[in-house]
Amino acid sequence: MTASTSFRRLTTPPDLKAIDKPTLIIHGADDQIVPIKVSGELSAKLVRGATLKIYQSGSHGLAQVDAERFNADLQGFIEN
Known part of the structure; x- marks a missing residue:
């Protein structure tokens, strides 16, 4: 299992879609522990x-x- 697959299992799209408050997502492009594609970009x-x-x-x-x-x-x- 890759880090991407493992993290994706923890992410629950219905919970993220339910957020209705201003949200700031800060992510490092070089994050090797939690890849930006399956974390920051997906969450955004x-x-x-x-x-x-x-x-x-x-x-x-x-x-x-x-x-x-x-x-x-x-x-x-x-x-702001």
Whole structure:
């Protein structure tokens, strides 16, 4: 089983489709633990009106490895 297949089993599209609040999805393009195709991009398609922010050189754990940028993006989303 690949990481993509394993993660896809945890993702529940009906739950994501039911979200009706402003949603920010931040994902690293270079995340090797949770691939962007089956996580960030899929979630952004399923959550109505979601905002997807991709960190082009970002890896996994963006809130820790790029905390300043992550927090600034989150604060900006909350304030808008």
